[in-house]
Amino acid sequence: MTGDEPTPTLLPAVRPRRVVITHVDPEVEGGRFPAQRIVGDAVVVTADIFADGHDVLSAVVRYRHEKDTSWSEAPMQELANDRWRGEFRVTQVGRYEVMLQAWVDRFATWRRDFQKKLDAGQDVENDLQTGASLVDEASRRVIGPAARDLALRAALMRHRESRTEKARERAIEAAQSEQLVTLMAEYPDRRHSTTYDKTLAIRVSPERARSSAWYEMFPRSASPEPGRHGTFADCEARLPYIASMGFDVLYLPPIHPIGVTNRKGRNGNSKAQPGDPGSVWAIGSAEGGHKAIHPALGSLDDFRRLVAKAREHGLDLALDLAYQCSPDHPYVEHHPEWFRRRPDGSIQCAGNPPHVYDDIYPFDFETEDWEDLWEELKSIVVFWITQGVRMFRVDNPHTKPFAFWEWMIAQLQRDYPDVILLAESFTRPNSMYRLTALGFTHSYTYFAWRTSKRELVDYFTEISTSPVREHFRPHLWPTTPDVLPEHLQTGGRPAFIARLVLAATLAANYGIYGPAYELCENTPAGSEQFLDSEMFEIRHWDVARPGNLSELIGRINRIRRENAALGRDGGLRFHSITNDQLVAYTRATGDLANVLLVVVNLDPRSTQAGTIDLPLGELGLDSSQPYEVHDLLSDRRYTWQGPRNYVELDPSNLPAHIFKLR
Numbered sequence: 001m002t003g004d005e006p007t008p009t010l011l012p013a014v015r016p017r018r019v020v021i022t023h024v025d026p027e028v029e030g031g032r033f034p035a036q037r038i039v040g041d042a043v044v045v046t047a048d049i050f051a052d053g054h055d056v057l058s059a060v061v062r063y064r065h066e067k068d069t070s071w072s073e074a075p076m077q078e079l080a081n082d083r084w085r086g087e088f089r090v091t092q093v094g095r096y097e098v099m100l101q102a103w104v105d106r107f108a109t110w111r112r113d114f115q116k117k118l119d120a121g122q123d124v125e126n127d128l129q130t131g132a133s134l135v136d137e138a139s140r141r142v143i144g145p146a147a148r149d150l151a152l153r154a155a156l157m158r159h160r161e162s163r164t165e166k167a168r169e170r171a172i173e174a175a176q177s178e179q180l181v182t183l184m185a186e187y188p189d190r191r192h193s194t195t196y197d198k199t200l201a202i203r204v205s206p207e208r209a210r211s212s213a214w215y216e217m218f219p220r221s222a223s224p225e226p227g228r229h230g231t232f233a234d235c236e237a238r239l240p241y242i243a244s245m246g247f248d249v250l251y252l253p254p255i256h257p258i259g260v261t262n263r264k265g266r267n268g269n270s271k272a273q274p275g276d277p278g279s280v281w282a283i284g285s286a287e288g289g290h291k292a293i294h295p296a297l298g299s300l301d302d303f304r305r306l307v308a309k310a311r312e313h314g315l316d317l318a319l320d321l322a323y324q325c326s327p328d329h330p331y332v333e334h335h336p337e338w339f340r341r342r343p344d345g346s347i348q349c350a351g352n353p354p355h356v357y358d359d360i361y362p363f364d365f366e367t368e369d370w371e372d373l374w375e376e377l378k379s380i381v382v383f384w385i386t387q388g389v390r391m392f393r394v395d396n397p398h399t400k401p402f403a404f405w406e407w408m409i410a411q412l413q414r415d416y417p418d419v420i421l422l423a424e425s426f427t428r429p430n431s432m433y434r435l436t437a438l439g440f441t442h443s444y445t446y447f448a449w450r451t452s453k454r455e456l457v458d459y460f461t462e463i464s465t466s467p468v469r470e471h472f473r474p475h476l477w478p479t480t481p482d483v484l485p486e487h488l489q490t491g492g493r494p495a496f497i498a499r500l501v502l503a504a505t506l507a508a509n510y511g512i513y514g515p516a517y518e519l520c521e522n523t524p525a526g527s528e529q530f531l532d533s534e535m536f537e538i539r540h541w542d543v544a545r546p547g548n549l550s551e552l553i554g555r556i557n558r559i560r561r562e563n564a565a566l567g568r569d570g571g572l573r574f575h576s577i578t579n580d581q582l583v584a585y586t587r588a589t590g591d592l593a594n595v596l597l598v599v600v601n602l603d604p605r606s607t608q609a610g611t612i613d614l615p616l617g618e619l620g621l622d623s624s625q626p627y628e629v630h631d632l633l634s635d636r637r638y639t640w641q642g643p644r645n646y647v648e649l650d651p652s653n654l655p656a657h658i659f660k661l662r
Contacts (some may be wrong), residue, residue: 002101019057019102019194023048026470027200033437034201035470038210038568042089043202049102050082056109059102061086063202066095075185076102093417096202103193107134107184109467114175128171132157135184142187150187153180206418208248208316208391209441209473211567213504213557214511215247216481218534219255219297220277226540229277232298232306241543243313246548246557250310251318251393251511253481255303257285257294259326262349262358266537267525279535281322281395282359284329289381299640300387307388318391318422319384323377323400324350325361331376332361332364338373340364365401378408381419391420397435398427409439422475426483433468442475442509447502451487453583453602457574460506464572473569476503476510479517481535482528489524491604494651495550496520500598501633504556505587507597508569515541518549552633559632559658563587565594579610582649586661592620597629597659601649604617609648616643619661 017162024047026035045061059076076086090096096633114127130155139150156174174180222230222238229284235252242250263278265271272278287295295301310317325331331338340348340359350360367373381392397405412419422445423440425432429557450459463474478499479488488495496517503510511605512518516530519541525531531541543550577584581603588595616623626641633654649655 004199017192017194018051018053018055018104019049020051020433021047021049021059021100021102021194024100024196024198024200025657026202027471028437028467031198031200033471034203036436036441036473037090037202037204039090039093039204039207041204042087043096043098045076045086045088045098045100046079047076047084047100047196048082049078049084049100050077051104055102055104055106056112057102058105059084059086059100061088062099062101063088064097065090065092066097067092071099076100090202090204093204093206095413096204098200098202100196101190103188103190103192106189107131107138110134111175111181111553114245118172124172128157128175131175134189135180137189138184138187141189146183146187147564150183153177155182167643168509170235203413203439205420205441207377208418209420209509211508211560212248213246213560214249214251214318214475214509215242215245216251216253216511216513217242217515218280218481218539219252220280220294221534221539221541227538229296231284231296232302235306236309239310239313239315241550243315245554246561248314248316249318249391249511250315251391252320254280254283254320254322255293255297256280256283257287257292258282259285259328259359261327262563264359265534267531267533268529268536275535277538279359280320281324281535282326282564283322283324284326284331286328287332289325289329290385304387316391317389318420319389320395321381321392321421322395323363324395325363326359327361329361333370334502335373335376337367337369338363341364362399366403374407377404378411378649381408381412382416385416385419390416390418391422393422393424394440395424397423397440398425398431400435402438402602405435405440406438413439424480433472436472442473445474445476445507446483447474447476447506448478448480450622451485451602453580456502456506456583460572461574464570469569473509474507476507477512478503479513481513481516481530481533484522484524484528484530486528487604489522492522493520493547493549494601494604495656496522497552498604498651498655499604500549500553500556501598501600501658502583504560505566505596506572506585507659508567512553514617515543515548518543518553519545520547520549555633556658563596563632563660575615577610577612577647578612579608581606581608582610582647584612584647586614586618586619595619595661596632597661599647599649599657599659601655603649604651604655607648607650609646611644611646614643614645621661628662630662632658632660 028035047408049057049059051057060073061076062071062073064071074086076084078084100414114124114131117127135150135154139147139154153174157171174508209659219235220230223276236558258280259276259282263272265273265276283290293300307317342348347361350357350362363373420441423435425435426442432443446459450456463472523531565571571588572585576587582601584599586595586597621627623643626639628637629640630637
């Protein structure tokens with residue numbers, strides 16, 4: 001070689017694909033995680049699909065359940081500006097795989113151009129021959145009756161020198177046949193199709209995950225007799241009351257033996273007095289650990305009976321899953337390697353400096369024995385699953401490794417796909433969102449601290465319209481045993497009602513900590529803590545006390561069950577109202593068959609009024625006609641006219657409307 005020769009051109013190893021597929025939705029973190037859906041949901045897939053030139057394209061969504069061996073397909077339709085849409089329905093709990101495929105449709109391109117020439121009165125003899133060749137090719141790709149049908153249609157279209165006018169008309173008629181279009185669409189030429197470079201996933205949860213109302217109750221405080229430790233039998237006796245309020249889930253904080261070492265006293269006092277029961281989250285004693293039951297509550301048989309009785313009342317039972325130990329937990333003795341040591345050799349206790357929780361030891365997930373630790377922690381969940389539990393509220397999951405949750409949840413969903421996991425993660429947004437991307441079914445939210453109109457609108461707009469909506473399923477709690485927000489400390493009964501309505505109507509899943517909530521318990525100890533907190537002592541609750549909210553709660557839960565718009569997330573839209581103390585929003589089904597307008601007075605002390613502005617056409621209403629708004633809370637009916645109407649809410653009566661629009 002002289003050095004003057006041109007550098008050899010290297011051609012692509014395979015024939016390049018002309019079609020481009022990009023900007024696919026739903027795609028969580030570039031396909032790293034699955035999107036979340038509920039069994040029965042329609043999964044809508046959209047993407048930008050385009051190619052060079054002006055050829056007609058075709059595209060499909062391919063999907064299959066993890067247990068299927070073959071793929072199903074749903075056609076995609078072009079919307080505008082190269083945006084395409086396809087849809088399929090998920091019918092089984094578990095994991096689905098999703099692929100996109102698109103190709104230059106030579107027959108559809110030919111038929112489009114053929115029709116244009118025909119409409120322009122141009123000669124189409126050569127075009128008929130070209131079309132016949134495409135149909136012939138298709139007949140050789142299939143077998144059976146379809147192959148013979150295609151071959152016959154190709155023969156009718158084929159050019160012949162002696163073609164009569166009548167034969168020409170028959171050829172054109174065959175080329176324009178809708179049956180031919182259907183057949184060619186069913187057996188396309190995909191030899192040079194483009195397949196999207198990621199296989200996406202959809203995680204499908206059971207129907208119960210779509211909508212639920214949770215009731216949290218400490219079993220040890222369920223006794224009707226003051227001063228006596230409650231039992232599972234006492235919980236059974238409370239079931240009709242809980243069911244009468246329309247709840248779906250009874251959630252129990254930890255039911256395990258409680259440690260004695262460094263036991264906390266009342267109100268979290270660092271020293272317990274004789275008879276103080278300690279924190280239920282200080283799990284483990286000589287009686288056992290996470291797979292044992294506090295002996296004062298009853299036996300394992302008693303627990304299984306409670307699970308069965310709850311189901312008879314339409315309630316699923318959820319358990320708390322707290323991965324931490326008291327110093328007396330059997331794990332501390334038998335697996336000391338699972339805990340972190342301080343320089344003096346003692347075990348590192350839990351804490352969030354300057355606070356120290358010396359009645360709790362956290363697990364050391366960086367232990368060299370991490371494989372055995374992970375397996376044992378998973379076995380705790382499996383143990384309770386075998387006792388009939390399918391729902392778990394997970395305590396502080398953001399303090400455990402993401403990799404652990406991803407592994408364990410995948411294992412559980414493989415073997416027990418109907419398990420539901422609620423993440424109690426009051427932490428930074430990225431961590432909260434990551435946990436649901438990893439597989440948590442639901443998540444606590446910042447709802448308890450979003451109090452102003454602006455805060456509510458901004459927050460719920462974020463979680464309902466941003467990309468996290470594909471996996472973040474919010475669970476709204478106005479209070480928890482360790483969170484008593486300031487607005488409830490000072491707002492009294494009207495504030496409790498307003499927050500209840502907001503929680504029950506802004507999302508499909510919500511819960512209350514009872515009986516404290518229906519009794520409007522709001523005496524604080526510190527910034528956001530309950531005085532005489534049930535976390536550290538046994539309380540006696542008179543659920544029949546006058547002024548309780550149980551009847552109102554039952555009415556709200558009945559409204560939720562009777563209105564499909566509240567039975568699923570989505571369909572939330574905020575509306576303009578001329579008073580910042582009033583928040584207004586609609587919840588609607590996709591077909592607008594069920595539309596609810598919720599208006600809440602955020603001021604617990606004063607009557608507030610304003611004019612609301614509704615986009616009537618977008619809500620399925622004729623702006624030229626009067627329409628009825630039926631307040632499902634008060635059962636009052638009003639006739640409104642036009643988009644702008646006046647509302648007034650006195651918090652001493654009811655601080656909210658839940659209007660059904662007719």
